[in-house]
Amino acid sequence: MASRTSGLGTGNLADPFGAFRAQCEEALQKGYAAFQKKSGKPLPEVDLHSTLESPPDPSFGQLASSISFELSRTQKTNPMAIAKDIAIASAHLEQLPLVASVEAAEPGYVNFRVNIAKLADLTVGKILQEGSTYGLLKTDQPKRVIVEHTSANPARPIHIATAKGGFFGDALTRLLMARGHDTKARFYIDDAGRQVAIMAYGYRLLGEPGPKEKSDHFVGKIYSITAALVEVAEAKKRLELLRKTQASDLDMIAANKALDEWVGVAADLQAKYPAEFEWLSQAVANDADPNVSVQELTQKYEKGEPATRELVRKVTQMVLNGHEETLRRAFIHFDEWDWEGDVLWSGRVAEVLDRLKETGFATNKGRSWEFDAARVVETFNLKEKLGVSPSFEVPPLTLTRSDGTTLYTARDIAYSMYKFEKADRVITVIGVEQSIAQFQLRVALWVLGHKKEAQNYYHFPIGIVSLEGQKMSARRGRYVTLDQVLDEAVARSAAEVNKRSADLSPDLRKRVAENIAISAVRYAVLSVEAAKSTNFVWDRALNFEANSAPFINYAYTRGLGILRKLGRIEPATRFERLVEPVERELVLQLAKFPETFATAADTLDPTQLCLYANVLAQRFHEFYEKVDISHLSDEELKRQRAGLVVAVRTVLLAAADLLGLRLAERM
RNA sequence: GGGCUGGUAGUCGAGCCAGGACCAAGACGGCGGCCUGCGGAGCCGCAAAUCGUGGGUUCGAAUCCCACCCAGCCCGCCA
Incomplete structure (x- = not known):
């Protein structure tokens, strides 16, 4: 096999394309050296690699250099x-x-045309030889990486804004792992926050019932109602004061506006869940000060008081x-689940606070502590x-409440240090x-002495997902759950599959x-840049015509269809005859x-990989329409094309796998 | 008020970081074609874009710089 790719x-x-690029660079290097000699004048060092780019049209070749434009400045000669x-x-x-020709073209490009026969032979040969590992080039600087993502607040179901982070986090994990980094995905459970305390408070008021539906939906309902009731009580108190x-x-x-808003939210929830609302509003009304009760829960939980600990863990675990x-259904995988409470009880948070105080940059404000990040x-x-930019705003960070309990970001500092015990790079x-x-x-x-960690900590930002133009808000009960989206997507794809593939068994259908539905949802999210804000619109999110996942899957299915039809044939060993335009583009x-x-x-x-997979599928569909395979009498060409189909299938599968898409063999 | 992010056809969205053939990818929607040889969730074609606005740098700007406008988000003893 090794000898086959020699020469x-x-x-x-x-x-393969990188090899072609390297050879173009080498040719350009020679050309430039000769040009230097000829000109007799000293010429600047040019980064030849960066002058090479993909031309807009195949008639210009496959790579082109704009070096002449750069040189024409100093040479006072026209670029052509x-x-x-x-x-x-x-x-x-x-x-x-791999370079078939080098030509100058107006207005001054140096165009490189690929030797497609050689490239096809190399590329398809490599893919068939390496199979699912083709293209997964390993980094020469492998690192231990932690990707922390999703980390949905365990007081309600996962909604689609959180899920967006989940899809990206999961894809990043797969990508980095394949690149050769020792990568782990971690879910951070915010069990010490106020939202969980409110949830536990409501849950206890209800008498700690077992779930009557999917447990996160059940508890999430209790949380939303309790939160609204507590907020109304709080707003009333404030107004009075x-x-x-x-x-x-x-x-x-x-204050009036805030009260009105929460009364409105409460009214909505009352209409949606009358029974639970009735019960909880009675119970909360009987509490002299609901906020104090919630606060007590937070304090006791931070201290690890056994009964509170048991209550909070029990209800949080239900949500989890x-x-x-x-997450399992959405193909989102985690290696570890970290409880915020554990970080707290291990003493790490207290240590961080102590050490921050020692630095002199944390000051006592009233009875709470504040970190002067700006200084x-x-x-x-x-x-x-x-x-970050020089104008970036750096307000002070409040570390603790005046009752001594900690705030989220303070705990997160301790948690990030924990992550760095296990990784060189944290995302x-x-x-x-x-x-x-x-x-x-x-x-x-940084100020705690972890300078390298501060530099190797990366915030991967997820843009706002809004719902009918409004920001989603779990507290306000304004959100669409991932479960809802997946259910609806599956219902729609099932209708299609039943229509198109009635011959398959119900189980298989x-x-x-x-697979089609969930991949479509994942693709819809991953194919748009993460930081961009998006407006969730049901019809668009679930429109399979507009979505490329089924399009990609269909290319895969069509490929399999051809191979199935061909049956067992002798595999080709050379692929130099794949030189038709559609074959060239595919190769x-x-x-x-x-x-x-x-x-x-x-x-x-x-997102780049999504676009890649889409283009590959597109090229394959074009190839499929344009050339014959199973009807060929030229057996060698038939075998070579069959090899190309296998190669496409292999790469589609590899790309899909990196993105966490599952391709169906029939659809 | 300040900061951050974004502004590309009717709609959604690549390209921007590393400026070059950009008279700008792809998709949805619109219009018109293609199933008696591999499954039409497909293929082929047409129409549709002051690349937010105005300056600047450059042989060359959607891309870099400056100003402004618009939208979203943040500036909390929430997360």
Whole structure:
């Protein structure tokens, strides 16, 4: 096998397009050297690699250099003349078999045409030889990486904004792992926050019932109702206080508005869940001060008081059971689940607080503690060192409440240090709205002496997902759950599958519908840049015509259809006859998989891979329509084309796998 | 008020970081074609874009710089 790929020249042959690129660069190097000699003048060093780009049309070849434009400036010659000189001098291609020709083209490009026969032979041969590992170029700097993502608040079902983080986090994990990094996905359970305390409070008031439906939905309902009732009580209390102290009109108006809003939310919930609402509102009304009760729960839980601990863990675990079920169904995998409570009880948070106080950058404000991040940033010039713009706003970070309990970001500092005990690089996938808190966290790491960690901590921001133009809000009960979306998607794809593939067994049809639907939802999310805000619209999210996942799956299915029809045939060993235009485009796309994969992994950009898979499917559909395979009498060509189909199938599967899509064999 | 992110056809969205053939990918929607040889969730074609606005840098700007406008988000003893 090794001898078969010999004679293809320099470059990494596991990366066919990269090898072609390397050979073009070499040719260009020769051309440039000759041009330098000829001109007699000293010429600047040019980064030849960066002048090579993909031309817009195949008639210009497959790579082109814009070097002549750059040189024309210093040479005072027109670019076309330079391009001609370089092209002629570059055209000694004996050692560069993947380059078919070098030509100058108006207005001054140096165009490189690929030897498609050689490239096809190399690419398809490699893919068939390496199978599912083709293109998964390993990094030469493997790191231990933790991707923390999803980390849905365990007080309600996972909604689609959280799920967006889950899909990206999961794809990043797969990408980095394939790239050769020792990568683990972790879910951070925020069991010590106020939302969970409210949930536990309501759950206890109801007498700690067992779930009557999917457990996260059941408990989430209790949480939403309790939160609304507690907020209404709190808002009323505040309003009264303001009246007594004769506060400004502005404050009164704001307080009134807040009360109105929560009364409205409560009314909605009452209409939706009358029985639970009735019971809880009675119970909350009997409590002299619901907020104090919630506060007590938080305090006791931080201290690890046994009864509270048992209550909170019990109800949180119920929600998590629901989360796990949803995540499993959505193909989102975790290696570890970390409880915030454990971080707290281990003493890590207290230690972080103590050490921050020792630095002198934490000050006592009233009875709470505040971290003066801005002063740290200024003192150590951290904006530059941590890579944010000079104008980036750095407000102070409140670490503890005046009752001594800790706040989320303070606990998160301790947790991030915990993550760094197990990793060289930490990626936290969380909403863009947390940019400031995430930066404050890095500043804290720095001032605590973890400079390298502060630099290797990466916030992967997820853009806002809104619902009919409004931000989703679990507290306000305004959200769409991932379960709802998956159910609806499966229902729609099942209807299609039943219509199109009535011959399949009901069991198989069900599995196919599930794979298509869930892959479609994942693809819809992953194919749009993570940081972009999106408006969730049911019809668009579930429109399979507009979604590329079924399109990609269909290419895969069609490929299998051809191979099934061919039956067992003798495999080809050469692929040099795949030179039709549609074959050339298909081979080129296959040849580009390794570099696409490496870039996607290194730049943390799964979206690029989505686009790649879409284009590959597109090229395959074009190929499918244009050329024959099973009807060929030319047996050798038939075998070579069959090999190409196998190669496409292999790469589609590999790309899908990196994105967490499951391709159905029939659909 | 300040900060962050974004603004590309009717709609959604690549390209921007690493400026080049951009008279700008792809998709939805619109219009018109293609099933008596591999499954039409497909293929082929047409129409549709002041690349938010105005300056600047450059041989060359959707891409870099500056100003402004618009939208979303953040600036909490929530997360």
